[in-house]
Amino acid sequence: MSHYSKLENRLNYTFENKQLIIEALTHKSYKKPYNNERLEFLGDAVLDLIVGEYLFTKFEKSDEGILSKIRASLVNERGFTMIARAINLGEYIYISAAEENNNGRDKPSLLSNAFEAVIGAIYLEAGLEKARQISIALIEECHPKIDLDSLSKDFKTALQELTQATHGITPTYELLDSSGPDHKKEFVIAVTLDGKTIAKAKGRSKKDAQQKAAQIALKELKK
Amino acid sequence: MSHYSKLENRLNYTFENKQLIIEALTHKSYKKPYNNERLEFLGDAVLDLIVGEYLFTKFEKSDEGILSKIRASLVNERGFTMIARAINLGEYIYISAAEENNNGRDKPSLLSNAFEAVIGAIYLEAGLEKARQISIALIEECHPKIDLDSLSKDFKTALQELTQATHGITPTYELLDSSGPDHKKEFVIAVTLDGKTIAKAKGRSKKDAQQKAAQIALKELKK
Known part of the structure; x- marks a missing residue:
């Protein structure tokens, strides 16, 4: 074989x-x-x-x-x-x-x-x-x-591709806060680029908040 | 019909x-x-x-x-x-x-x-x-x-595509000199971009000199 x-x-x-x-x-x-x-x-x-x-x-x-x-x-x-x-x-x-x-x-x-x-x-x-x-x-x-x-919802990937192309770096996500009871938790995530926060968002899960923050960051960076 | x-x-x-x-x-x-x-x-x-x-x-x-x-x-x-x-x-x-x-x-x-x-x-x-x-x-x-x-010899086209993409303008070609007897003429052409000469070349015909000048200009601009 x-x-x-x-x-x-x-x-x-x-x-x-x-x-x-x-x-x-x-x-x-x-x-x-x-x-x-x-x-x-x-x-x-x-x-x-x-x-x-x-x-x-x-x-x-x-x-x-x-x-x-x-x-x-x-x-x-x-x-x-x-x-x-x-x-x-x-x-x-x-x-x-x-x-x-x-x-x-x-x-x-x-x-x-x-x-x-x-x-x-x-x-x-x-x-x-x-x-x-x-x-x-x-x-x-x-x-x-x-x-x-x-496919279009994967804002984290889109953001990473954009920042790598424009700045040569990858964004990082930071958990700023989590609150609420277990069945209704809320997470606050910040996206930072080179140490500078470019967007924050709340979500029902960390992943959800990250996607939302990435979406806002994308809009900001495209301005 | x-x-x-x-x-x-x-x-x-x-x-x-x-x-x-x-x-x-x-x-x-x-x-x-x-x-x-x-x-x-x-x-x-x-x-x-x-x-x-x-x-x-x-x-x-x-x-x-x-x-x-x-x-x-x-x-x-x-x-x-x-x-x-x-x-x-x-x-x-x-x-x-x-x-x-x-x-x-x-x-x-x-x-x-x-x-x-x-x-x-x-x-x-x-x-x-x-x-x-x-x-x-x-x-x-x-x-x-x-x-x-x-195909690869069409430097004029390649140059035009490049300058339109990078500067939004088209290069121009100027005849600087022609000399020699009819059967052995030589032409000197300059390529200018936005009024600035970026390359010069000699050739047996105007077209030939233009292509050569475009080729040199391409190299210059790609540096």
């Missing part, structure tokens, strides 16, 4: 051309005459179309602004790393010893790129329908609730 | 579902319960994949950085507007009277979006292969020489 047979089982797809899966799993650090970057280029476009069409069909009434937003929340390094981890892709990739010591098998960029490359390889060998079937199954497994609300 | 039959002939594709082509041709200004924005969202991803795969296959030895660069030079508003004009798409789009008076039928954004929507509609009805066949024929017709050299 080859090294990657278990991966093929998990994907529910067996490559005819084994060179394709080997290439998809080969990180450039491995110093072979090939690596997975070209397949990643292809897979990226395949996934963009597959997810775009999936949303186009699922949300018949949503305009293209909403569709783009939801797609961006699924088709990104974080989303693909999640899928790569779910299929243990890190176990199967070929990387250099140096990359290995550098925790390469668990690096988001490496995992996400390898996932795109694997989908690119399936597309090349078996076509769009097969690639669609496999990637939609994995996306639905990792995002059990793809809907407008749950 | 319907309004858009000539367009169907030009595309070499006849829609079964006429509502699809009507939707693809309807600009949002036309105030119908539908418009071409959702199809444009889909067509954009379809074209990204089609052109990506075309380049992946055509340039077997090129790494993904080069492929991305060439794709970006083909898949953009300018490129799609060129194709839209070649098929006279502006004649067939449905726009409001106000947009009509505003020269809407010749607006790059409107033409480019309508082209993407038409490809999205063909993809939906007839699948990826048909969409590929039609769009590659049009792309090859409008870009007779898709190769690394001729």
Whole structure:
């Protein structure tokens, strides 16, 4: 049994051309005459179309602004790393010893790129329908609730992405107060950025208060 | 014969579902319960994949950085507007009277979006292969020489895109000098941005000198 047979089982797809899966799993650090970057280029476009069409069909009434937003929340390094981890892709990739010591098998960029490359390889060998079937199954497994609300409500993630892009730092959340009886507790959370409080909010749970504070912070920062 | 039959002939594709082509041709200004924005969202991803795969296959030895660069030079508003004009798409789009008076039928954004929507509609009805066949024929017709050299050599366009993005202005080219006998003329061109010279170059023709100056300017601005 080859090294990657278990991966093929998990994907529910067996490559005819084994060179394709080997290439998809080969990180450039491995110093072979090939690596997975070209397949990643292809897979990226395949996934963009597959997810775009999936949303186009699922949300018949949503305009293209909403569709783009939801797609961006699924088709990104974080989303693909999640899928790569779910299929243990890190176990199967070929990387250099140096990359290995550098925790390469668990690096988001490496995992996400390898996932795109694997989908690119399936597309090349078996076509769009097969690639669609496999990637939609994995996306639905990792995002059990793809809907407008749950995707657009993740304000903490949106805030983190914004502050990392604009300030190069991650916001922190601080519990300022909790009060009330157990069945009706209230939490007050502050979001701070680089030591400065940018928003506060109350909520029924810490998570709820954090999301609300992140939402207010997002508005503030976008002003 | 319907309004858009000539367009169907030009595309070499006849829609079964006429509502699809009507939707693809309807600009949002036309105030119908539908418009071409959702199809444009889909067509954009379809074209990204089609052109990506075309380049992946055509340039077997090129790494993904080069492929991305060439794709970006083909898949953009300018490129799609060129194709839209070649098929006279502006004649067939449905726009409001106000947009009509505003020269809407010749607006790059409107033409480019309508082209993407038409490809999205063909993809939906007839699948990826048909969409590929039609769009590659049009792309090859409008870009007779898709190769690394001729695409990457268009430094003037790259410079203009950069300065518009970063400074909101377009560079200008000035002939500083021309010398030598007719069969061996030499031209000196300066690129200026907002009145300030950012690069100079010599060339065998004005066009050649402009390209060289643009290339130097690009390097300067990217520093």
